[in-house]
Amino acid sequence: MSDLLRVDDVHKSYGDEEVLKGISFEMDRGDVDVLVGPSGSGKSTMLRCINRLTEIDSGEIYLDGENVTTPDTDVNALRRNVGMVFQDFNLFAHLTARKNVTLGLRKVKGLDKAEAREIADAQLERVGLLAQAESYPAELSGGQKQRVGIARALAMDPKLLLFDEPTSALDPELVGEVVEVMADLASEGMTMLVVSHEMGFVRSAATDMFVLDDGKIVERGAPTDLFENPEHERTKSFLQGLNSAHGGDG
């Protein structure tokens, strides 16, 4: 069992509506997998089940061979290993960029101030924002906020990073800087599970693409294969829709 992440027949309902209808997939270390699919297909729910911001109804999720969906799993320990980047950034609004990054290091990992600061500054530099370390979120652009969000997740040294539509709240001209950071992470071997319709990123960085529709993975494969020879009707129509929406995209 060398998979870093194994998702096994996960089901999740909200009331009467079943959002996830038996999802299974696995990721190796260093994989960059992208979940695509129409809105409401369960992509974000799937991500949130992995770090247990949402509790699954049935099925199992293994991180590094360990079942993390048991009742006695320490969710806070799990979340130390699984970072998350949010669509609307969710930077801690009262803290500077640097303190956004150090909070987890100080209060979760118990590092002292100097150590935390050193790590934070290294991560802020990695996303190109060391100069903005003392800025508050309200003083940053959307793209900068999201890069701080990535630095905050990276600082915890996670085994897996989850990205929940990291660029969809951004103005188009700010998408590039975030995608660039993500592509850098991918090339450095970070294991990433990404919900995104940013096809530029998918083509350049994704190992595999999972197409979700109506709570199921209807097709999976390398992006080039799926783009060129989509087998499933849903995949075809979805990718066509994306291409026209993004003006041809390559």
Add this chain to the structure above:
Amino acid sequence: MSERTTARGVPVDGGLPGWRRAVGGGAFALFWGWLVVRWIHDWFIVPNPAGDRTPFVPVGPFDAANEVLLSLADSLGVLGVPFDWLAGVFAFAAGAIPSLPALAQGAWLTVVLTVVSIALGFVLAVPLSVARVYGGLGLRWVALSFTELIRGTPLLAQLFVLYYGTNLTVFIRNVPGVGMGMVPDQAVWVAIIGFTINSAAYQAEYIRSALTSVHSGQLTAARAIGLGKVEGIRYVVLPQALRYAIPGWSNELIYLIKYSSLATFITVGELFNQTESIANDTYRYTELFVTAGLFYLALVLSASLVMNSVEDWTAIPGIGQSGER
């Protein structure tokens, strides 16, 4: 005025223009300077717990000025009306001045009641409001019942229940040291307990609504980096919510300064109590209550000033009123 900013770079509106700021600042310095000197004088320099304290300013010149102006007004006929009024001002001062030392002592208790009760009430209000917003059903219900019970009944009734209806008074009276020297007597302690409980309920409401105005994604993000729920509230939600709560909370402080006058009904010798007892003895109701009103006004304006400063010190770009851009 050049544009001022706080330590964190949030712009602050310029405040009052220069000369009004100077006059206001002078008035505050005079009031607080006199008050503090009076307290120190009456406790340490000429301790005289029995009463009969001499005012710093003699009454004689004011009486004399009143006399002179009155006779001047008389001699001028209709033209003397302004002098008549001016004479009234001196008569008012002459009537008020002898009560100032007692009012200063009363103001001390008013300040103590307010500051101690608002602070202790805050300590209770934070967990209460967190319980209201983030607690389970049981906790939410307990917190809701408490706040509604306290906010739904008269403060005076609460004080009477505590003072006359429970053993609290006897219990506190038997605590060694109570009522000796600088330690206030049991009525003051009961009043502090009553105001603390009452204020906690109101403060909890202000903080509760501030908590709900913090975006839910903030706690989600805190949980996502591995913070527990309580830690997430402590380190992420509360620091923001308390900033949002400052304007409403300041209101509660101002109310409490004035509501503290209800302590007179359980025999606490605070500002209102001193005023009323002197007025009853001297029949100088106008002088006494107008002067007491000016005391309360000065206390309230001071509290507003302090809270404005607190708001400026704690301002963060993007949070709270002064942070809006």
